[in-house]
Amino acid sequence: MEYLLGLLFLICTIFPLIFSAFTPIDNYHISCGSTQSISFQGQLFNPDSPNRPNFSLKTSKDSSFAISNPNSNSSLPSPLYQSLRLFTQAAYYQFNIHQPGHHWIRLHFYPLSNSTHDLLSVPLTVLTDDFVLVNNFTFKNSNHTFLFKEFSINVTSDLLSLIFVPSNGSVSFINAIEIVSIPDSLIEDEVVTIPSAFFTGLSGLGFETVYRLNMGGPVITPLNDSLGRYWENDFGYLHVNNSAVKVSVDPITIKYPSGLTIETAPALVYSTAEAMGDPNVTSPDFNITWVFTVDPTFLYLVRMHFCDIVSEALNMLIFNVYVNYDIAIESLDLSSLKGGLSVPYYKDIISNSSNGSTTLTVSIGTDNVLDFSNAILNGLEIMKISNEFMALDGTLSVHDILPDSVPGKGVKWVQFIVALAFGLLAMALVLVVLRYYCLTVRQRKAQNCSNPWLPLPLIGSGTTHTISKVSMLSNRSGTASCISLASTNFGRVFTFQVIMYATNNFNETLVLGVGGFGKVYKGTLEDGTTIAVKRGNPRSEQGLAEFHTEIQMLSKLRHRHLVSLIGYCNERSEMILVYDYMANGPLRSHLYGSDLKPLSWRQRLEICIGAARGLHYLHTGATCSIIHRDVKTTNILLDENFVAKVADFGLSKTGPALDQNQTHVSTAVKGSFGYLDPEYFRRQQLTEKSDVYSFGVVLLEVLCARPVLNPVLPREQVNIAEWAMSWQKKGLLDQIVDPALSGKLSAASLKKYGDTVEKCLADHGSDRPGMGDVLWNLEYALQLEETSVSFTGGDENSINSVHGTVMEGHVGDKGVNVSYTGGGSHMVNDAPSLVFSQIVNPKGR
Known part of the structure; x- marks a missing residue:
């Protein structure tokens, strides 16, 4: 029996190590202040002596000391605590990172007895280049005899600094350090x-x-x-x-x-x-x-x-x-x-x-x-x-914490402060000159400054706007300012005071929704214009880069099916975007999770067609293709007439340069789980077909009126794409449609719709259609739905199915020819329907 228990323990001990698929690329185990290597819990901790490969200790002269107490080994909770490195001034360890990504940072502290310093009372502060890990911790104010801290951070450069900052007149210390790579998949986004x-x-x-x-x-x-x-x-x-x-x-x-x-x-x-x-x-x-x-x-x-x-x-x-x-x-x-x-x-x-x-x-x-x-x-x-x-x-x-005295660190910070000071001085001089210029121009051309709105350029319009006029503040403040936007053309620059007034000081009752960037509020300007105000959340990963991307993208684009950017505000460290107000909110709220009246099948088709037109314009109608990268039902907004508009361009990327024979853009994976193109996720290669896949998931969400991921459902139903495609391949997609649509859509329209979704969700991007083809097929599905209504002599709320099954359809010289198994060929219209888009030469509207 004892033999079996011992064998079981051995298997449980070595099994994870033998069969582990993950091997850390970076694997540092440092015994600070030690003169020899120490084995602890299966790891070999090496001394932090100078000239170690791949890491170094940066200190000021005579500010670092090794302290050891080898005679206390038996009483110490760990052999790592028989030595430590003591710092009298700020210092740091620098580690070479061979593979950027998530890493453990593990710190071991034990206040060895020392005749010079009372280490129990020493305030410990530890930083990395970006994060504050420990701030003014003391053993005296805690119930710890030793301290072990484990952190996980995403290291994005090829160097990692671990900085120790003594408080004024005090010291700092560390006994052991571990820096180890871990799988990026360990933390979901x-x-x-x-x-x-x-x-x-x-x-x-x-x-x-x-x-x-x-x-x-x-x-x-x-x-x-x-x-x-x-x-x-x-x-x-x-x-x-x-x-x-x-x-x-x-x-x-x-x-x-x-x-x-x-x-x-x-x-x-x-x-x-x-x-x-x-x-x-x-x-x-x-x-x-x-x-x-x-x-x-x-x-x-x-x-x-x-x-x-x-x-x-x-x-x-x-x-x-x-x-x-x-x-x-x-x-x-x-x-x-x-x-x-x-x-x-x-x-x-x-x-x-x-x-x-x-x-x-x-x-x-x-x-x-x-x-x-x-x-x-x-x-x-x-x-x-x-x-x-x-x-x-x-x-x-x-x-806030990093002192100027850190070797190699503080110098850069001082240089940055000096550079910033010179930059601010130069900016102040430029603003003085611009203010004088603006006041002069305003006297001569008052008509150009009577409107505080700054025009937004149209891509492909052949018109270039050069703006160097006055952007007025609210009359409420009684003041005005002149801001040069000659090189930006990014729309109206709102003051924070105007935004506060429009949103009633960001009243929570006006919140329209919450996204990855922050909350969206309903607002009203002084002239009565209703607006949507998106306020950046400093806790969100989407920050300055996404703020700039959104402004740059939407200021260049104008289309009936893209949400319109009115302007922005970046005062007081705020990142605020102002859009046209979409009265009917996001598409998702009309599908599930609310008490809103269900959309009819025709409405859903028209909304999908509108969103497809917007995406098709992004891919082909601008001077360079744009990949949205976050297509989902919460980013498709509906105006008062239920016209669909694609929104939220914070994650958008400029597409590959076709004139340079590029097929994709290599970039870190971003987007929303459930909508994410699996090929993009695997290869980190972004193409326009990534948007097509996401839009295919949207089409399923519209059809089935359920979340794209629902972990409380049985395993085979959790992912809407996998679940719905299993029904589609069996020819039974009608079994999972939204119950609100039951008996209210034609078999012909549903078949075309299902085939379109299946093509969008192909595993490989090369097998997916372009957004123009998707748009054509959706318009065709709508045409089939309208045809079935006319054939049955009723409205779409009384449709059961079209008599016969659609076999094929094509655009003829005089109309749309549709063949049915139950009869001959019928001409739907005498002329091509206006529902079909100008695919060949799309233009923004």
């Missing part, structure tokens, strides 16, 4: 928040591991984790100790699904769990709850690991998951979701503390609607998310 919304742009943020628990199982050390993580037992965090019962299975029985590996979490995590126990309470609806202390000023990424190791058959375990007592996952059916038992699954949720307190709770409980009496949780990770100051501790940014 788009996550649901509690309350429910989508939080995008996680890849650009920093994370600190606050809690990592192995539910119902033993401590897991870095030896048993392919990414060197430490998992503690959950017992100390249970709100009621006997509310949970430990369950476990052999780790070898865990079956990882495609796309999920032991890097997500080791099999030892998924092979143990906490299940429902006896809470000794009268209520049958009790939950198992874990309570954690957190900083209420930060958001947290809560990752919950599940694996059904308790059921004997499928669909026997359905339960609810709560974060801060808000529903996070309703009716979670693990076996249906993953297609089997003992298959790992995880879910990410973003939340903050409970009602502004210092606690965060995670709970699992039975589904009250269904007759199931169990719930489980296998593992839990809680990670602090960096705030708007790019800090994981405090509210100061790197530039």
